[in-house]
Amino acid sequence: xxxxxxxxxxxxxxxxxxxxxxxxxxxxxxxxxxxxxxxxxxxxxxxxxxxxxxxxxxxxxxxxxxxxxxxxxxxxxxxxxxxxxxx
Numbered sequence: 001x002x003x004x005x006x007x008x009x010x011x012x013x014x015x016x017x018x019x020x021x022x023x024x025x026x027x028x029x030x031x032x033x034x035x036x037x038x039x040x041x042x043x044x045x046x047x048x049x050x051x052x053x054x055x056x057x058x059x060x061x062x063x064x065x066x067x068x069x070x071x072x073x074x075x076x077x078x079x080x081x082x083x084x085x086x087x
Contacts, residue, residue: 031056039059040058047049
């Protein structure tokens, strides 16, 4: 149920678009190309099982975990509020 001038189903469309954007962003962050045998950050061996599971991997699990903690997962509010639009 949408309100105001929005058509029925508009809220679900916003939710679907937000999910699709998040999936596209996650896929864009996936490694591509040939996997490295040694971590680009610390130089430790990358286990063969990791290289087979994630084609194009360039970091060991420990270094990747550190990188993941630093990634900002900025959310995009499609509806927005007046305050957010004025900034």
